[in-house]
Amino acid sequence: MAIKLTLYRTGKDSPIMDALLKALEAGKDVSVFVELTARFDEESNIEWTHRLTEAGAHVVYGVVGYKTHAKTALVVRKEADGVRRYVHIGTGNYNAATARFYTDFGLMSSDPDLGADLNDFFNEITGSD
Numbered sequence: 001m002a003i004k005l006t007l008y009r010t011g012k013d014s015p016i017m018d019a020l021l022k023a024l025e026a027g028k029d030v031s032v033f034v035e036l037t038a039r040f041d042e043e044s045n046i047e048w049t050h051r052l053t054e055a056g057a058h059v060v061y062g063v064v065g066y067k068t069h070a071k072t073a074l075v076v077r078k079e080a081d082g083v084r085r086y087v088h089i090g091t092g093n094y095n096a097a098t099a100r101f102y103t104d105f106g107l108m109s110s111d112p113d114l115g116a117d118l119n120d121f122f123n124e125i126t127g128s129d
Helices: 015-025 042-055 112-126
Strands: 002-007 029-034 058-061 071-079 082-090 106-109
Touching: 002 112, 015 029, 015 042, 029 042, 029 112, 042 058, 058 112, 071 112, 082 112
Parallel strands: 002 029, 029 058
Antiparallel strands: 002 071, 071 082, 082 106
């Protein structure tokens, strides 16, 4: 049904960005909070925001004076037993190239309370209800 995530460093050839574009083509709701001042990836991030916006994504930019370094993702799916939220919260960038150089930690969960919290988080930063 929906994918929401924060992006800090994406890279020029990004499998995750390609997946977001495919989700948009499939009629899914995509919301992305992008940090435009991500070190070394400013140009890539700006280019991706244009492509996502043109494809129909809800794109929100970082707050002036603050660097947003959060890495979070929320996938909302309609399943046989109802709507389920899948959450990822991590220390690493969603960047395939830099992931090879760093050791990061991530939490993946389908816990309903954690999913509700992350949903509230995305509603707050995107101005959605």
